[in-house]
Amino acid sequence: MAIDLETLCFDIESLHEAYAAGVTAEAMLTEVLRRIAVTADPGIFLHLANYETLAANARQLGVFDLVAKPLWGVPFAVKDNINVAGMPTTAGCPAFAYMAEKDAFVVARLRAAGAIPVGKANLDQFATGLAGVRTPHPVPKNAIDPAIVPGGSSSGSGVIVAHGAVAFSLGTDTAGSGRVPAALNNIVGLKPSLGAVSATGVIPACRTLDTVSVFALTVPDACAAYQVMTAYDETDAYSRPLRPPEMPGASTAFTVGVPDLATRIFDGDDVQAASFKQSLESLKALGATIVEIDFSPFYEVAKLLYHGPWVAERYAAIRKIIETLPSTLHPVTRNIVESARTFSAADTFEAMYRLADLRRETAPLIAGVDMLCVPSIPTFFTTEDLVADPVEPNTRLGAYTNFVNLLDLCAIAVPTAPRTDGRPGSVTLLAGWGRDREIAHTADLLHRAEAPTLGATGHSLSKTSSLPLGVEAGSDEIAIALVGAHMQGLPLNHQVAGRGGRLLFAGETAPEYRLYALAGGPPARPGMVRQETGGAAIAIEVWAMPVTSFGELMQEIPQPLGIGTINLSDGRQVKGFVCEPAGLQASEDITHHAGWRNYMKSLNVA
Numbered sequence: 001m002a003i004d005l006e007t008l009c010f011d012i013e014s015l016h017e018a019y020a021a022g023v024t025a026e027a028m029l030t031e032v033l034r035r036i037a038v039t040a041d042p043g044i045f046l047h048l049a050n051y052e053t054l055a056a057n058a059r060q061l062g063v064f065d066l067v068a069k070p071l072w073g074v075p076f077a078v079k080d081n082i083n084v085a086g087m088p089t090t091a092g093c094p095a096f097a098y099m100a101e102k103d104a105f106v107v108a109r110l111r112a113a114g115a116i117p118v119g120k121a122n123l124d125q126f127a128t129g130l131a132g133v134r135t136p137h138p139v140p141k142n143a144i145d146p147a148i149v150p151g152g153s154s155s156g157s158g159v160i161v162a163h164g165a166v167a168f169s170l171g172t173d174t175a176g177s178g179r180v181p182a183a184l185n186n187i188v189g190l191k192p193s194l195g196a197v198s199a200t201g202v203i204p205a206c207r208t209l210d211t212v213s214v215f216a217l218t219v220p221d222a223c224a225a226y227q228v229m230t231a232y233d234e235t236d237a238y239s240r241p242l243r244p245p246e247m248p249g250a251s252t253a254f255t256v257g258v259p260d261l262a263t264r265i266f267d268g269d270d271v272q273a274a275s276f277k278q279s280l281e282s283l284k285a286l287g288a289t290i291v292e293i294d295f296s297p298f299y300e301v302a303k304l305l306y307h308g309p310w311v312a313e314r315y316a317a318i319r320k321i322i323e324t325l326p327s328t329l330h331p332v333t334r335n336i337v338e339s340a341r342t343f344s345a346a347d348t349f350e351a352m353y354r355l356a357d358l359r360r361e362t363a364p365l366i367a368g369v370d371m372l373c374v375p376s377i378p379t380f381f382t383t384e385d386l387v388a389d390p391v392e393p394n395t396r397l398g399a400y401t402n403f404v405n406l407l408d409l410c411a412i413a414v415p416t417a418p419r420t421d422g423r424p425g426s427v428t429l430l431a432g433w434g435r436d437r438e439i440a441h442t443a444d445l446l447h448r449a450e451a452p453t454l455g456a457t458g459h460s461l462s463k464t465s466s467l468p469l470g471v472e473a474g475s476d477e478i479a480i481a482l483v484g485a486h487m488q489g490l491p492l493n494h495q496v497a498g499r500g501g502r503l504l505f506a507g508e509t510a511p512e513y514r515l516y517a518l519a520g521g522p523p524a525r526p527g528m529v530r531q532e533t534g535g536a537a538i539a540i541e542v543w544a545m546p547v548t549s550f551g552e553l554m555q556e557i558p559q560p561l562g563i564g565t566i567n568l569s570d571g572r573q574v575k576g577f578v579c580e581p582a583g584l585q586a587s588e589d590i591t592h593h594a595g596w597r598n599y600m601k602s603l604n605v606a
Helices: 012-020 025-039 051-059 105-112 155-162 180-185 219-229 270-285 296-307 311-317 319-324 331-342 345-367 383-388 392-397 436-450 547-554 596-602
Strands: 045-048 075-079 116-121 168-173 188-191 211-216 254-259 288-293 371-375 409-416 425-432 477-482 502-508 513-517 526-530 539-546 561-567 573-579
Touching: 012 025, 012 219, 025 045, 025 051, 025 075, 025 116, 045 155, 051 116, 075 155, 105 116, 105 219, 116 155, 155 168, 155 180, 155 211, 168 188, 168 219, 180 188, 180 409, 180 425, 188 219, 188 436, 211 219, 219 409, 219 436, 254 270, 270 288, 270 371, 270 409, 270 425, 270 436, 296 345, 311 319, 311 331, 319 331, 345 425, 371 436, 383 392, 409 436, 425 436, 436 502, 477 547, 513 596, 526 561, 526 573, 539 547, 539 573, 539 596
Parallel strands: 075 116, 075 168, 254 288, 254 371, 477 573
Antiparallel strands: 045 116, 168 211, 188 211, 188 409, 371 425, 409 425, 477 539, 502 539, 513 526, 561 573
């Protein structure tokens, strides 16, 4: 089968399918360079590898082997405060530039897994900013709407992923730099637990709070890079071994803490408020119970980051250049970092004491729910807004991000349905240290439920998740495809969840089924029938049930429903609910809805 590289979606699965079909890595990298040129944006990259260098890297990969190299041939971009051997590191400050002789720890691991770095992406100078405009170079253009700021400090890293020219990119995140660009460019931004990813070879901003982050079009792609990057590094004093248990699948009933109405911040943006409300409804449909929380103490933590002595960490990181060549700094960056001189050692300890108090105050709020959900940003700002005021809009963008690392939380920003004005929707899921995979799983389900397009590519998000989170049934379990009222959050789910069932993944069938709304009820039920011709793909959930309780479930399944073998879109087969053709009398063909949830939404039924 011929592969059209110009229309290929640059998610990892599609790239690997193309390689398996015979596309060479050299051809793929030629396409990468073409896509970068098509963006016509000189602000994205500060250094771009030439074809000869990329082709040499491709030849070193050897044969296509996803066991030895799970990221074989996957192109990625690197924020220009992270070392890539043979490329300059500038941190957005030409006077600071040096040629990196060695890969950063994370880049080396990604290379070993077969990924290929294509260049160094622009950033807010010394990673100080959230808008993405504090650079002496051209400002990257937002991939969705050039009038909007690109987000920072990982501006180029976010924009190039949204354009679909690389599969993922590396950013860094201290105050939200791995999440704000994701929200503004309709992509995923994964911020790991502090210390899970080594910072060796990374120019620090605030060393105690920094982490390398990942931008990608999908949650599985972000997780694929994160899995490779995560490793204990004894040379990094802040590295912490993270060995989470295998992800058991999403809970059928989970609690999500959100800011209460009195403490939600939208800066008067009613469209953003409505977008967040819709995302909460989607979480409810996935089985979430929403718990409103007074977020005031979280916001107080956030103020400590830039309005407290933690800015002195930024001063320490660039002390030599700010004390010897201050005129080479961006004026806004210089003013912010120089404010560290106004804080004393006593101020620092007082702030540390206050942070300890606030950590104690927020701890039960965090522990009282399975995860938190916040808007990724409170509202949008244009580049003109930042020209008029280079500080306050930047501060406002961090309303929901600045507190996260100070409280030792992990986070993932995930696109949601577009706002009513067409701007991208986004929420961020948060949880305590080490729970990265749990929130990633829920983020993946939410992303697929909301079904936005991927970045600015126009490609649609597949309903089938390839999330590498341990989504296989165990040896004492049976995988079963649910198609209707037994799915998560729906009336009969208790018959599965109450018997030890656990959600493995949301997906879809092979395109060979018809779906019908059966007569009778309540509750309303669908029937799915396999067709020789004229079938379609139907949205399903695949659950794992203990073999010992599967028979009990069967006793509660009435005619015309039964259990048969279901063909999935990825070629696998699982047991699942099917319907006898004789039971379709007085039923309604709802195949065009492509799934029971969509049909129920069309009826305005939750």
